[in-house]
Amino acid sequence: MRDFTTDHHWLSINTATVRAQWPLDRIIDECAARGIRAISPWRDQVAAVGLERVAQRLHATGLQLSGYCRGGMFPGVDAASRRAALADNRRAVDEAKTLNAPCLVLVVGGLPGALAGTPVHKDIAAARRDVHDGIAATLEYARDVGMPLAIEPLHPMYAADRACVNTLEQALDLCDVLDPQRTGMLGADGNERAALGVAVDVYHVWWDPKLEAQIARAGRERLLALHVCDWLVPTRDLLNDRGMMGDGVIDIPRIRGWVEAAGFGGYSEVEIFSAENWWKRDGGEVLDTCIARHRSAV
Amino acid sequence: MRDFTTDHHWLSINTATVRAQWPLDRIIDECAARGIRAISPWRDQVAAVGLERVAQRLHATGLQLSGYCRGGMFPGVDAASRRAALADNRRAVDEAKTLNAPCLVLVVGGLPGALAGTPVHKDIAAARRDVHDGIAATLEYARDVGMPLAIEPLHPMYAADRACVNTLEQALDLCDVLDPQRTGMLGADGNERAALGVAVDVYHVWWDPKLEAQIARAGRERLLALHVCDWLVPTRDLLNDRGMMGDGVIDIPRIRGWVEAAGFGGYSEVEIFSAENWWKRDGGEVLDTCIARHRSAV
Numbered sequence: 001m002r003d004f005t006t007d008h009h010w011l012s013i014n015t016a017t018v019r020a021q022w023p024l025d026r027i028i029d030e031c032a033a034r035g036i037r038a039i040s041p042w043r044d045q046v047a048a049v050g051l052e053r054v055a056q057r058l059h060a061t062g063l064q065l066s067g068y069c070r071g072g073m074f075p076g077v078d079a080a081s082r083r084a085a086l087a088d089n090r091r092a093v094d095e096a097k098t099l100n101a102p103c104l105v106l107v108v109g110g111l112p113g114a115l116a117g118t119p120v121h122k123d124i125a126a127a128r129r130d131v132h133d134g135i136a137a138t139l140e141y142a143r144d145v146g147m148p149l150a151i152e153p154l155h156p157m158y159a160a161d162r163a164c165v166n167t168l169e170q171a172l173d174l175c176d177v178l179d180p181q182r183t184g185m186l187g188a189d190g191n192e193r194a195a196l197g198v199a200v201d202v203y204h205v206w207w208d209p210k211l212e213a214q215i216a217r218a219g220r221e222r223l224l225a226l227h228v229c230d231w232l233v234p235t236r237d238l239l240n241d242r243g244m245m246g247d248g249v250i251d252i253p254r255i256r257g258w259v260e261a262a263g264f265g266g267y268s269e270v271e272i273f274s275a276e277n278w279w280k281r282d283g284g285e286v287l288d289t290c291i292a293r294h295r296s297a298v
Numbered sequence: 299m300r301d302f303t304t305d306h307h308w309l310s311i312n313t314a315t316v317r318a319q320w321p322l323d324r325i326i327d328e329c330a331a332r333g334i335r336a337i338s339p340w341r342d343q344v345a346a347v348g349l350e351r352v353a354q355r356l357h358a359t360g361l362q363l364s365g366y367c368r369g370g371m372f373p374g375v376d377a378a379s380r381r382a383a384l385a386d387n388r389r390a391v392d393e394a395k396t397l398n399a400p401c402l403v404l405v406v407g408g409l410p411g412a413l414a415g416t417p418v419h420k421d422i423a424a425a426r427r428d429v430h431d432g433i434a435a436t437l438e439y440a441r442d443v444g445m446p447l448a449i450e451p452l453h454p455m456y457a458a459d460r461a462c463v464n465t466l467e468q469a470l471d472l473c474d475v476l477d478p479q480r481t482g483m484l485g486a487d488g489n490e491r492a493a494l495g496v497a498v499d500v501y502h503v504w505w506d507p508k509l510e511a512q513i514a515r516a517g518r519e520r521l522l523a524l525h526v527c528d529w530l531v532p533t534r535d536l537l538n539d540r541g542m543m544g545d546g547v548i549d550i551p552r553i554r555g556w557v558e559a560a561g562f563g564g565y566s567e568v569e570i571f572s573a574e575n576w577w578k579r580d581g582g583e584v585l586d587t588c589i590a591r592h593r594s595a596v
């Protein structure tokens with residue numbers, strides 16, 4: 001297992017972590033100034049600054065991406081909305097390619113309409129079929145472009161409105177169905193990666209009694225990203241009360257150990273949604289704390 | 299599948315549903331007055347009224363129990379606290395027996411200290427070992443008394459502080475280890491029940507892609523209780539924002555169909571924790587709504 005205690009060589013910042021404080025170009029500069037080598041930006045943050053300007057700032061600072069957030073949201077209320085989702089996912093693949101992302105993270109979506117508060121049906125099995133079909137279609141396009149797709153299983157508390165893929169086992173079952181041969185593609189960094197894999201976020205999967213076994217099952221080819229933050233006790237909000245690493249109950253080093261034992265050697269990407277705490281602090285303080293906790297608690 | 303649309307013969311009220319409105323003796327009388335045939339009371343509500351008086355009111359009204367809430371909370375900060383938990387579980391078994399409950403529901407506990415906001419460690423595997431040992435010891439006592447134990451897997455969002463058994467598969471794995479022969483005992487109602495089984499609460503398990511298969515695996519012997527309520531979109535609080543059946547996204551009839559196909563023929567027990575809605579309404583309105591929704595949405 002890699003030693004993180006003496007530097008932050010393998011730290012990446014998911015840019016949602018300081019989204020309340022800064023626009024993306026400022027985030028890039030602030031990360032670069034601290035010797036942070038990678039980020040994972042969100043599409044809306046990219047769009048707000050402009051894709052070309054973001055690409056330029058990344059090039060100028062030498063920052064890499066650890067992923068691109070996000071594609072997905074496949075289930076739709078009707079055929080037209082499902083087609084629109086596929087078109088949007090193709091654009092996400094293109095943007096990820098422009099920014100040299102190692103993978104496009106997929107938050108697959110839940111019951112159609114639920115995120116807006118008006119679910120149009122209660123058939124989670126049907127939503128899961130939409131997800132299967134949506135990933136299959138997107139994978140075809142992503143293969144041509146050369147952009148790996150990382151299915152991110154989300155915590156079961158998001159099953160209704162954000163993602164109906166809720167365990168690593170379920171995500172890997174999808175990988176087995178859609179890419180049984182674990183086909184690969186050459187990344188921008190010269191490393192071979194699976195065309196379809198998973199993003200493991202400790203916040204979503206830490207509770208799973210089958211986690212260790214499923215991480216081993218994923219293996220090096222399918223472990224495309226590792227996200228870290230912490231589960232607070234108590235958790236006061238389902239979406240925006242994530243904790244800084246070390247402030248909660250997740251044994252992050254243990255999980256990182258499993259992921260690395262399976263062959264993962266990429267970045268630990270810090271992704272913290274925290275409306276009442278970290279989003280209210282100075283952005284520099286947040287980044288400095290991420291660096292410190294990356295050493296002490298990841 | 300049983301037809302619930304014309305009566306509420308198989309409705310049970312978990313007494314937490316109107317805990318904010320009435321003490322338990324009043325709840326018993328209000329349920330009986332509405333032709334509700336069963337309740338599932340909580341220990342603190344029983345203690346507040348007195349065990350003997352509750353037994354007397356049940357006898358006088360003819361109300362049955364569909365379960366008794368609850369034993370569990372096995373992990374402890376030290377050996378003394380684990381011993382204290384075992385002693386408390388023996389008392390819960392005895393109370394359940396006094397009240398002729400068909401089973402004692404087990405909410406197994408999470409990381410020691412977490413419910414009080416001060417987890418003493420982050421080792422969920424160790425907590426799960428404590429749970430195994432605690433159920434094993436309690437099962438020995440419960441067998442002698444003749445009280446089936448129903449492990450209730452709780453939603454993964456409660457893994458840290460309330461229960462580290464979080465899927466039906468995990469609960470059934472415990473059953474397989476602790477009671478591989480599916481031993482039974484004769485209940486107060488003359489029905490044979492497994493000594494160790496599960497309580498299936500749709501709120502905790504609805505999201506699980508393996509739910510149908512695991513319900514079938516449980517089978518008639520191990521399906522000791524069925525709890526119903528609904529998952530609201532959005533959910534505003536992790537603990538006390540459960541919905542009335544029909545107000546959320548859970549396809550309750552589908553899950554009840556699976557449970558009944560596996561052989562379950564007991565009560566559908568309504569358990570709603572709702573600080574901002576149902577706990578603020580008139581208790582009679584809540585019970586009348588439970589009756590109506592039992593017919594239309596369960």
